[in-house]
Amino acid sequence: MLTVESTIKWLNLFSEKVEKNKDYLSELDQAIGDGDHGANMARGVAAMNEALSNKSFDSIQDVLKTAAMALLSKIGGASGPLYGSALIAMAKQAGEDRSDLASIIQAGSDGIQKRGKAEPGDKTMVDVWVPVVNALKNNKLSADIIKKAVQDTEPLKAKKGRASYLGDRSIGHIDPGSMSSGYLFETLIEGDTL
Amino acid sequence: MLTVESTIKWLNLFSEKVEKNKDYLSELDQAIGDGDHGANMARGVAAMNEALSNKSFDSIQDVLKTAAMALLSKIGGASGPLYGSALIAMAKQAGEDRSDLASIIQAGSDGIQKRGKAEPGDKTMVDVWVPVVNALKNNKLSADIIKKAVQDTEPLKAKKGRASYLGDRSIGHIDPGSMSSGYLFETLIEGDTL
């Protein structure tokens, strides 16, 4: 179950993982996009870290909302409004029931789909959020499941975002936003939040 | 009949008339375009004058070609390629038969239609060139005929150029390029070329 502390810890771990792997994220984005996903995410999580360290929080809702606004403002690419919408929706759900992690992540997943209008199979971060939500509902989330979801984006043909301009040429490359979402959930596990 | 001297005189008179009325030309273009036709034409004829004063010419073809290139390069709006194409075509026709003025102007008119794909009634300079050619073929060109052709563009709805974006709102305004073409033919008469 999330607490204020564990949520902040989770997001801090996520930031570290993004910063550590930003070149790889950009490399994935170079193959099928504009090559900036790593730089975007690093900029966003740096701002998020700053915002999370600047104040004390009363609720998980507050933490997620603050994180959302930083990511929304600073990521600077499509993943900005998407992660921003995810965390805003998660904040709202956490305000209603902070004990149900699966519902919180589900809300985030719904937020991303509502914002970006991608469906499972479109080769986007949705292809990680949806399996992760399913696993959480069955109490089964693991690093392997997350890795598999990310890896499963490789053979897909992109239907949304910059990669969709490449059509068939997007096949055979892992989706960058899926990789960064993979980091989000790997650190969720690592942060002992579950 | 055109000679090297009378052609240069004609074009010089045209330049003067354009320069003198450039604010009016731009005013017409402000109503249904981007307001620069006067400035465009003034810039173009200044360059044309310079080019015509810089060398001696062996033929009318040479004069028209030189004038064409200056207008093409310097006008800076749609009328650039159009007047440029007109004079290039006139130069070619003059090279084949310099005695037939009507055919020379016809060639210019055809050049404009080929370049801009406008037809009579589209509210463009074509709506002056075509009646002028007809009048020349019947040996009847006069200042009144020219003025009428220009004036007749007022009730038309623009189908080409910047004015066409305004649709019905282009009705009730004289077409700027028609006005400058009116100057071209008024000075043709004034220059004793006929």
Next chain:
Amino acid sequence: MSEYGVLLVSHVSEIVEGLTALLKEVASDVSITSAGGTDDGGIGSSFDKVQAAVEANQSGKILAFYDLGSSKMNLEMVKEVTDKEITLFDTAFIESAYTASALLQAGVPIEEIKKQLEPLKIK
């Protein structure tokens, strides 16, 4: 200022600067504001810039045009939190912004403008 304003959202600040100049030639009485590039001036999109451009626009009703997908998502998020009325168009960015601006300047009614923009829908 005309009843409707125009908002331009692009991945690049030079693009909206240039486009604004192009539009101002034909729409001097239309409020045209823009958001180009990321917060720090790079290539991308910025929620904050879009929000600022919406607020800076002198009209309460705004016709919004954008180049690529992430610009649109930021526009939609701003639309959800502003009091102003924003109509987003999935039309060719430059060509539809030009058409809309020229028609607004000419006083053409909004329904007619929307009709003129329909054939320019490509996204």
Next chain:
Amino acid sequence: MSEYGVLLVSHVSEIVEGLTALLKEVASDVSITSAGGTDDGGIGSSFDKVQAAVEANQSGKILAFYDLGSSKMNLEMVKEVTDKEITLFDTAFIESAYTASALLQAGVPIEEIKKQLEPLKIK
């Protein structure tokens, strides 16, 4: 450099500068040249600038995109006097230049690229 180059013709120099930056992110191996504005840097079009951009392009086969009508006429006139092969597109300027550039970088065949550009035809 890819077999095909891209040529951008706009009424405004800032627009082509910004668009070039946008395209270079996704098409670093495509020769992209441009002609923006009049000879003296104002808003409009320039035969000379277009001609120079055609010659400066490192490819002998060029896909050309433009914003408004007079840009197209200058392009057509240059096409008539150059030895290079120029294909002009009446498609949405920014969106089709982006699509073509990304696909050229990805090595997609020209016939497939032309098919992808067809739905973007608006002029």
